[in-house]
Amino acid sequence: MRIAAAQLRPAWLAPAVTTERTLTALEEAARQDVDLVAFPETWLAGYPFWLDRTDGARFDHALQKAAYGWYLDAAVEADGPEVRSVVEAARDLEVFTYLGIAERGSGDARGTVFASLLAVDPSCGVVSHHRKLVPTYEERLVWGPGDGFGLRVHQVGDLRVGGLNCWENWMQARHALYAGGEDLHVSVWPGSARLTQDITRFIAMEGRVWSLAAGGLLRLDDVPADFPFRDLLEERDETVFETGGSAVAAPDGSWLVPPVEHTEGLVVADINAAAVRRERQNFDLTGHYSRPDVFSVSVDRRRRRAAGFVDD
Numbered sequence: 001m002r003i004a005a006a007q008l009r010p011a012w013l014a015p016a017v018t019t020e021r022t023l024t025a026l027e028e029a030a031r032q033d034v035d036l037v038a039f040p041e042t043w044l045a046g047y048p049f050w051l052d053r054t055d056g057a058r059f060d061h062a063l064q065k066a067a068y069g070w071y072l073d074a075a076v077e078a079d080g081p082e083v084r085s086v087v088e089a090a091r092d093l094e095v096f097t098y099l100g101i102a103e104r105g106s107g108d109a110r111g112t113v114f115a116s117l118l119a120v121d122p123s124c125g126v127v128s129h130h131r132k133l134v135p136t137y138e139e140r141l142v143w144g145p146g147d148g149f150g151l152r153v154h155q156v157g158d159l160r161v162g163g164l165n166c167w168e169n170w171m172q173a174r175h176a177l178y179a180g181g182e183d184l185h186v187s188v189w190p191g192s193a194r195l196t197q198d199i200t201r202f203i204a205m206e207g208r209v210w211s212l213a214a215g216g217l218l219r220l221d222d223v224p225a226d227f228p229f230r231d232l233l234e235e236r237d238e239t240v241f242e243t244g245g246s247a248v249a250a251p252d253g254s255w256l257v258p259p260v261e262h263t264e265g266l267v268v269a270d271i272n273a274a275a276v277r278r279e280r281q282n283f284d285l286t287g288h289y290s291r292p293d294v295f296s297v298s299v300d301r302r303r304r305r306a307a308g309f310v311d312d
Contacts, residue, residue: 001035001036001156001157001158001159001184001270001271001272001273002032002033002034002035002036002268002269002270002271003034003035003036003037003038003184003210003212003248003268003269003270003271004029004032004034004036004037004038004266004267004268004269005037005038005212005213005214005215005246005247005248005266005267006022006025006029006037006038006039006040006043006214006266007040007191007214007215007216007217007244007246007260007263007264007265007266007267008021008025008039008040008043008216008217008264008265009216009217009218009219009222009264010043010044010045010046010216010218010222011045011222012045012046012218012222012223012224013045013046013070013071013074013224013227014045014074014224015044015045015074015076015082016082018043018044018045018046018082019044019082019085019086022039022043022044022085022086022089022099023085023086023089025037025039025266026086026089026090026093026095026097027089027093028266029093029095029266030093030094030095032266032268034095034266034268035095035096035156035157036095036096036097036098036156036161036184036186037095037096037097037098037266038097038098038163038186038188038212038214039097039098039099039100039188039214039216040100040188040189040190040191040214040215040216041100041115041117041165041166041188041189041190041216042100042101042102042115042116042190043099043100043101043188043216044076044082044083044086044099044100044101044102045074045075045076045082045101045102046071046074046102047102047190047191047216047218047242048071048102048138048139048141048142048143049190049218049241049242050067050227050229050233051138051139051141051142052138053229053232053233053236053238054067054229054232054233056138056141057138057141063228063229066228067227067228067229068142070227070228071102071113071142072104072111072113074102075101075102075103075104075113076101076102076103076104077103077104077105077106078101078103078106078116078118078126078129079106079126080106083099083101083118083126086099086120087120087125087126090120090121090122091122091123091125093122094122095122096119096120096121096122096154096156096161097118097119097120098117098118098119098120098163098186098188098214099117099118099120100115100116100117100118100165100188100214101116101117101118102114102115102116103115103116103131108305108306108307109144109306112143112144113142113143113144114131114132114143114144114146115131115132115135115139115143115146115165115166116129116130116131116132116146116150116165117130117132117150117163117164117165117188118130119150119152119154119161119163121154121156127152127154128150128152128154129149129150130146130149130150130151130152130163130164130165131144131145131146131147131149131150132145132146132164132165132166132168133145133146133147133148133168133171133173134146134167134168134171136166136167147300147302147303147304148173148176148299148300148301148302149301149302149303149304150301151173151176151177151180151299151301152180152301153177153180153181153182156184158183158272158273159183159184159210159271159273159276160180160181160182160183160184161182161183161184161185161186162177162180162182162184162185162186163177163185163186163187163188164177164185164186164187164188165187165188166187166188166189166190166195169187169199169203170199172297174203174206174207175285175286175297176297176299177207178206178207178209178285178286179286179297179299182207182209183209183210183273183276184209184210184211184212184271185203185204185207185209185210185211185212186212186214187199187200187203187211187212187213187214188213188214188215189213189214189215189216189245190215190216190218190242191215191216191217191218191241191242191243191244191245192215192242192243192244192245192261193215193243193244193245193247193259193261194245195215195245196213196215196245196246196247196259197245197247197259199213200213200247200248200249200259201249201253201254201255202253203249204249204250204251204252204253205251205252205253206285207251207285208251208276208279208280208283208284208285209251209276210248210249210250210251210271210275210276211247211248211249212247212248212269213245213246213247213248213259214246214267215242215243215244215245215246215259216242216244217242217243217244217262217264218240218241218242219239219240219241220233220234220238220239220240220241221239243261243262244259244260244261244262244263245259245260245261246259246260246267247259247260247267248267248269248271250271250275251275251276251278251279252275252279256269256271257269
């Protein structure tokens with residue numbers, strides 16, 4: 001099985017343009033005979049990088065409100081036209097796709113953005129829609145909390161695959177995916193080797209799984225000239241915000257592809273199911289090394305809604 005991380009630069013807060021870049025990346029993945037490709041966290045339509053650079057926690061601040069308005073307007077719906085285009089391309093090109101989106105609610109939560117990860121099966125379309133359980137630190141200023149609805153694994157070729165967003169990879173959510181029979185774990189990130197260098201190998205060793213980390217790239221040049229904080233960002237003398245860090249670790253914790261930074265393109269690796277089976281010989285976290293006699297784990301996979309309507 002051939003897998004890839006799409007380590008690319010988005011058209012930040014320009015979902016139509018980023019969608020076109022997504023389709024181009026899928027075409028390139030197909031040309032390289034990639035079976036599964038993962039895009040970074042909130043790749044479509046952008047990660048809220050400005051928060052920790054602009055005093056994002058100031059309450060009722062006019063510029064922060066304006067920036068959030070931009071972000072909300074750029075967010076996409078999980079069944080919107082941008083996602084539908086990706087679903088069609090994944091089907092036509094026969095590439096299983098993990099797509100990170102900044103998602104706006106389509107019924108309730110119209111004013112809220114979620115960090116969501118969609119799994120797109122070429123045959124079935126969107127097979128899981130996972131909202132990040134707990135936004136990390138400053139992300140809580142712009143993202144709402146998710147639920148367990150998307151904690152699911154999927155059969156891709158000979159392997160079962162699951163995925164999580166950024167720091168929730170440090171949470172017990174991993175256990176839910178391992179218990180689903182996961183062989184390949186996908187983690188998606190804003191873009192930094194600092195974020196991926198430890199957890200990618202740790203997940204591989206803990207789950208005895210292949211571990212694919214997908215990180216993005218972002219520069220000041222990618223930020224629209226009229227974004228509310230563009231002038232302040234220019235004054236900071238910082239031109240690079242996200243550096244990539246995409247990587248692949250084997251089930252024994254060794255690097256197949258160490259974290260790659262400052263390079264744009266597909267980070268490709270060939271993996272197989274046999275390596276997973278070999279490493280489970282002495283450790284299977286949800287099998288012969290689990291302790292259901294001591295620990296009881298229950299996973300609530302219901303979608304949480306603001307209201308339930310009962311009509312005649």
